[in-house]
Amino acid sequence: MQLNVNGKSHEVDVEPTTPLLWVIREQIGLTGTKYGCGVAQCGACTVHIDGAAARSCAMPVSAAAGKRITTIEGLASGKTLHKVQKAWVDHEVPQCGYCQTGMIMAVAALLKTKPKPTDADIDATVTNICRCGTFQQVRAAIHAAAKT
Numbered sequence: 001m002q003l004n005v006n007g008k009s010h011e012v013d014v015e016p017t018t019p020l021l022w023v024i025r026e027q028i029g030l031t032g033t034k035y036g037c038g039v040a041q042c043g044a045c046t047v048h049i050d051g052a053a054a055r056s057c058a059m060p061v062s063a064a065a066g067k068r069i070t071t072i073e074g075l076a077s078g079k080t081l082h083k084v085q086k087a088w089v090d091h092e093v094p095q096c097g098y099c100q101t102g103m104i105m106a107v108a109a110l111l112k113t114k115p116k117p118t119d120a121d122i123d124a125t126v127t128n129i130c131r132c133g134t135f136q137q138v139r140a141a142i143h144a145a146a147k148t
Contacts, residue, residue, distance in 0.1 A: 001065050006074025016062035021045045023061045024071060032072035032101045043128030046102035047071050053109035072101040084108045087145035095132035103128045107142050116146050
């Protein structure tokens with residue numbers, strides 16, 4: 001099966017029902033995308049599929065074949081951080097950091113479709129779970145990224 005991940009083509013030999021998350025991590029070797037719950041609830045596994053946020057732990061790899069997959073490793077442009085990544089650093093969002101790659105990917109997708117999101121937009125779209133409870137810093141970082 002052919003996958004386009006972060007602009008590079010990868011040939012993977014896996015069952016079509018294998019979750020995309022495990023193919024990204026185990027076959028392709030990109031470990032920034034995290035396993036959290038395995039049932040698409042927490043969002044730690046969020047990647048972009050053709051620019052839209054998707055939970056990769058519950059998506060069969062066959063559903064992503066032929067599409068543009070972007071992981072946290074492909075979000076920055078060279079050495080220049082994506083504006084959401086920069087806002088995360090500037091606002092010191094992460095505590096443990098485990099869920100943050102998925103949260104950043106969800107926010108980047110939100111800002112692509114709604115460049116100036118309201119708090120209601122954020123609440124409706126960014127449903128990722130952070131067990132450390134950094135939601136206030138997340139909201140501040142989202143609004144800061146939206147201003148750039």
